[in-house]
Amino acid sequence: MMKFTVLTLFPEQVEDAFSHSIMKRAMEDGKIELRCINIRDYTKDPHGHVDDAPFGGGAGMLMQAEPIYEAFSYLQENEAPTKVIYCSPRGRIFSQKIAEELAGESHIVFLCGHYEGVDQRALELLNAEELSLGDYVLSGGELACAIMMDAISRVREGVLNKKESYEEESFSNGLLEYPQYTRPREYKGLTVPEVLLSGDHKKIAAWRHEESLKLTEEVRPDLYQLYRERNPEEFQPKKKKRK
Template sequence: MRIDIITVEPDLIKSPFENSMMKRAIEKGLAEVHFHNLREYGIGNYRQVDDYQFGGGAGMVLMIKPISECIEKLLAERSYDEIIYMTPDAKTLNQATANTLSLKENILILTGHYKGVDQRVRDKYVTKEISIGDYVLTGGELAAAVLCDAVIRLIPGVLGDETSALTDSFQDNLLSPPVYTRPSEFDGMKVPEVLLSGNFPKIEEWRSEQAYKRTQEIRPDLLDDN
């Protein structure tokens, strides 16, 4: 998988890709991530990328011309399965979306900033818009990193245990059940006996029951989607 990210703050987003799982995925050659500084396509001596809104109002808007030039350059080099715009006014990222994107080969991500981008960018280029939650960040860089993490970890070979991602929360619209490790007793708190029994059918039954119970208590809306 190749991911290209257009941003006005490249240094802000690079760090997550230089550590942990995403770093290993890149080093293994399972994912490529390339950053494109929008200011290199800025207008004039000051590399301007934003301007005031037509119609007035607080907040600056990223202009269409620098974004268009950057995207057109990238499109001349390769085709993209998706051109994604990270913005709070979009459908919220979920596991199903991450699963689908993990099967793609080339993804281009545009990160918003200030009040967002000129709507014509969205109309002309963007194929999918994604939010990571009902709140506003200073820019879309951290949101793009969240999306990349959710997607890259699903690529075969990235995780040490191939089955691990299949048992994550939300894969079956349920939250994960409680998990335990050694010691079996700590400060008077014991691990449930069933997990120590070696009876794997019973263990799976317990985990399913706990996952349903936890989802019912914390995220009953997920059960409505089943």
């Protein structure tokens, strides 16, 4: 079972993301476990404050190191986390490859910042790795954390109904996923490609791969180039058969 513990000021925002669909079923089946710890419960400030102005000046407020560390220390009394992640726009970009790597962990702790971030000492004391969803800033780490946990959970065995569901998704093989269709065969003049109705699994697989290549080259040329570099044999001119 994969365990997630989230240190946050807004537990309900994270819990709601796991109360529906696949993640809810995975929790009910015992495939994953989610626990949220409210950092505010560990502040010594009589008014419940967990933030203060940054030394050196600057806009906004920073989350203090003490309540974060106290919350983490409480967790460590009975648990042994194998990884701590801080959701931060300055971290390395989260990807499917990283999700697959993290799926091998048994207990991941996510620290969700808010306001202008957290005191650097908290990150050092928790030995936290910083991960980012992309080159933009969110109001807090809760949404980023929920997205990362969802992506990691999907890789874990038994979370999805079929292993193929994960293996054929975008990025799992380095390419974007091919277009998909379901009933009816025709809708408002748009029809399903005939090859998908042929029943020829080899031709269907070839069509899907070709569509993935075209879509990736058009939408994500960076991924397409990387795929070509990793699979040079696929793009070699095919030798003509001698008659």
